[in-house]
Amino acid sequence: MDPKIRLLIIDDEPLIRRAFQKLFSGSDYHVVVAEDGLQGLEIWQKHHFDFVFIDILMPGLNGWEVLESKSEWGSTRVQMMSAFTGDLSDKKVWIEKIDGFLPKPFENVMGIKQWVESHKA
Amino acid sequence: MQYWTSRAYEKSEADNSFKFKFKQHAQFSDLSQELGSVWFIELDHNPPVDPVIPKLRPPLLILLNSDNLADYQKVLNDWQPDILLLANQKSEIDGWIEKLQIQALTRSKKRQTQKTQMDRNRELELLAGNLEKLVEQRTQWIEASNREQRDLIRSDRRFVQFLIDLSFQNSKEELLNSFLQEFRKLRLAQEIYLLHQDSDHLTLQHFKGHNFQKIQFNESWWTSREIETLGENCSRKLSSVVGRPVGKLVVFPLPAYFENLATENWALVIERGSALALGEGDFSNIKKHVQALGLTLEKNRLENHNRLSALRWEKVFDGALDPIAIITKNFEILRHNKNFSKNENPIKKCYSVLAGRNDVCPQCPLVSTELESYEIQASHRTFQVMSHKIDESSEFFLHRYVDITDVQDKRVQFIQNEKLSSIGQIAEQMAHEIYNPLAGILALVEILLADETLLATTKADLIEIQKAAVRAQKVIENLQDFVSQENEVTAITLEEIIDKTLPLLKMNWRSYKLHLDLHTQSKKIHVQPQLISQVVYNLIQNACQSMEKGKSLQLKSFLTSDSVVLEVIDQGSGIPEALQASLFKPFFTTKATGEGTGLGLSLSKQFVERFGGKLTFSSRVGQGSTFRMEIPFGS
Structure with missing residues (x-):
């Protein structure tokens, strides 16, 4: 069993990053946050994460572009988050690859933690 | 012959004396040549029995030794002297002669006066006679010239009436018929033809019954292009076509009034049945009529042309889909087409008839001249006014109203869409900027609320924060919907x-x-x-x-x-x-x-x-x- 569950949060909203850090506080989790897509991608390329939450609409590289650049992530669980979905018709490829889609505002924030707990390892 | 002595005395004008004229044995017949100059005559012895007693009228007759007055009766009758003296001796009469001289003088004057009067009377009579003759001459002359005048006036009046009647006739048939009737009445012609002559080809048109008959010949009859009497062969040729004898044909050219008409090829031909030649007056009369004919034909042609042009213009004007009106600078309508107004309006203002207004339309081109385009509202539609000056003095304008309501609507819709899309874009931007923090707030608040160690008051406060954030979120959502471009x-x-x-x-x-x-x-x-x-x-x-x-x-x-x-x-x-x-x-x-x-x-x-x-x-x-x-x- 891994010592800690590693999470990467890529979102340009400070409160969202803070919320995740608070939600996954404690010794069981190691939370890394990135402010924008480029930073997040760099971090993801260098390190492995168990869970990655990516906001779609961000300045610079958006969520989809991060996925395209990373292209492969093994067993990592990836969820996209966003207030607006936009036109998803050309993102079908990625939608099939990711594990889920969280519309903002979150309907059930605590439920996110439950999901992580049930899918670790 | 019997001789008798006698003496004739003549009065001298110079000194009123009586000069002895002659003593005669001669016959008095010689004296007849000197009528008037014999004053008195002495007759000695017997009276003359000369069968021809001269016509003397001596004022005084002296009879010497006249025994029987009856013997002198004839002489006395013939000579009728004023005074008769009977004397036995000459010596007796010498003294009387002197007395006579005085009396004679008086009488002579009387005679003179009488003579003058008589002369004057005669002169007066002559004069009167002459005057009468003159007056009669003059009267006759005046009457003659009056008659002439009257004839002329009558003929002119007739001609004028004829011209007036002409103006009512529009067709060539009516025209030629009128001319024919007139010429017949005036005995100028029995038949008329309208002649058109090319270089080698001629056409004669005339009104026959109710129809126009055109007769063509491939030759040239009228060569001089002036008033010409055609030869007999022409009459014969025509006669063979019309099937009756044809009289003398005289050609009168129709005057060319306008340069672009080849009227030098046109003429009126009159046919004279009568053998009588045309007098000078007839010629000028015919020429007058021919001028009138030429003018009338031309007038009719122009009228037709104008009428067709006007008709065409009317059709275009009325048929135009856009409302069109001709207005004065004071907004009064002179003329409008059906699409401007269905009714015939008495002179009214354009803004009243078209737009139902009591005052000038804002953006009227007659008022503001610097605008790029002029748009007015009428009958719930928007029109763009195309305004054209008709004349240089800017009294009259032609206005065409182009319905741009649909274009306007599209324009408005387009602007609306543009606005909405830019609003939409802004809204999207803003929503994103606001939504994210809101989501962040809600997430964090939810997490904080999960903490069981929270103070009740803190928890209550957090709940209020949560509610506020939810409200803000709803507003954003509504705004999104409001500016949504979806057309479902x-x-x-x-x-x-x-x-x-x-x-x-x-x-x-x-x-x-x-x-x-x-x-x-x-x-x-x-x-x-x-x-x-x-x-x-x-x-x-x-x-x-x-x-x-x-x-x-x-x-x-x-x-x-x-x-x-x-x-x-x-x-x-x-x-x-x-x-x-x-x-x-x-x-x-x-x-x-x-x-x-x-x-x-x-x-x-x-x-x-x-x-x-x-x-x-x-x-x-x-x-x-x-x-x-x-x-x-x-x-």
Whole structure:
């Protein structure tokens, strides 16, 4: 069993990053946050994460572009988050690859933690 | 012959003495040549028995030794002297002669006077006679010239009447017939022909019965192009065509009045049955008529041409799809086509007839000349005015009104869309900027609330924060819907639409007492929600703008047998009757320039009508207005 569950949060909203850090506080989790897509991608390329939450609409590289650049992530669980979905018709490829889609505002924030707990390892 | 002595004495004019003229044995017949110069005669012895007693009229006759006066009777009768002296001796009469001289003188004067009088009388008679003759001559001459004048006048009057009659005749047939009748009456011709002569080809037209007959010959008869009498062979040739003997033919050229007419090829040919030659007066009479004929033919041709041109112009003018009018600079209509106004109006102002206004249209090109384009409103349509000066003095203008309502609508819609899309873009941007923090707040608050160690007060505060964030989120969502470009017709209730719209206007309606009385949740209408939302928004906004703060604003909704009805009732100042007719016109606004576009109501009406609905209102000045939106809930 891994010592800690590693999470990467890529979102340009400070409160969202803070919320995740608070939600996954404690010794069981190691939370890394990135402010924008480029930073997040760099971090993801260098390190492995168990869970990655990516906001779609961000300045610079958006969520989809991060996925395209990373292209492969093994067993990592990836969820996209966003207030607006936009036109998803050309993102079908990625939608099939990711594990889920969280519309903002979150309907059930605590439920996110439950999901992580049930899918670790 | 018997001789007798006698002596004749003559009075001398010089000294009034009596000079012895002659003593005769001669016959007195010689004396007849000297009538008047013999004064008295002495007859000695017997009277002359000369069968020819000269015609003497001596004033004095002296008879010497005359025994028997009866013997002298004949002499006395013939000579009829004034004085007869009988003497026996000459010596007796010497003394008398002297006395006689004096008396004679007197008588001579008397005679003279008589003679003069007689002469004068005779002269007078002569004069009178002459005068009479002169007067008679003159009278005759005057009568003759009067007759001539009268004849001339009669002929002129006749000609003038003829000309007047001509002006009523429009067809060549009528014309030629008139001329023919006239010529026949004036005995100038028995038949007339209209001649057209090319270089080698000629046509004769004449009116026969009710028809025009054209006779053609491939030759040239009229070579001189002047007044010409045609030869007998021409008459014969014509005669063989018309089947009757043809008299003398005289050609009169029709005068060329206009340069572009080849009238030197045209002439009038008269046919004379009579052997009599044409007199000078006849010639000039015919020439006069021929001139008139030429003029009339030309006039008819021009009239026809003009009439056709006018007709064509009328058709174009009337048939034009755009309203067109010719107006003066004082806005009076001189002429208009059917699409300008169906009725014939007495002279009225253009802004009254076309636009139903009492004053000049704003943006009238006659008033403001620097605008790029001139647009006016008339009969709920928008027209662009194309204004053209007809003459240089700027008295008259031709105005063409191009209906640009549809273009205008499209333009308005386009602007609207542009606005909406840019609003949409801004809204999207803003929403994102606001949404994210809101989501962040809500997420964090939820997490904080999961902490069981929270103080009750802190928990309560956090819950308030959460509620506020949710409210903000709802507003953003409504705004999104409001500016949504989606064009989908959805089944939705009126209440849902009102629910989405009211928050957007809260800044407006919270100064008033808002009463909601909504009862149409059971029926859905099939509309594009954001459009009806805009209508509701517009109605509420107008209602608020018309009221003082604190008054009440009612929103009532209810069902009819086939529709959903929304009534927006305000307690505002009401809409004056004069403005009510124009309320739904595009760009109509009572707000000051820059404050409103006046698009609201006209677009609202369009939106409502798009879904089969109606937008109406009733209003009373001083009481307020009720706007009523009805939308059928059928399919």
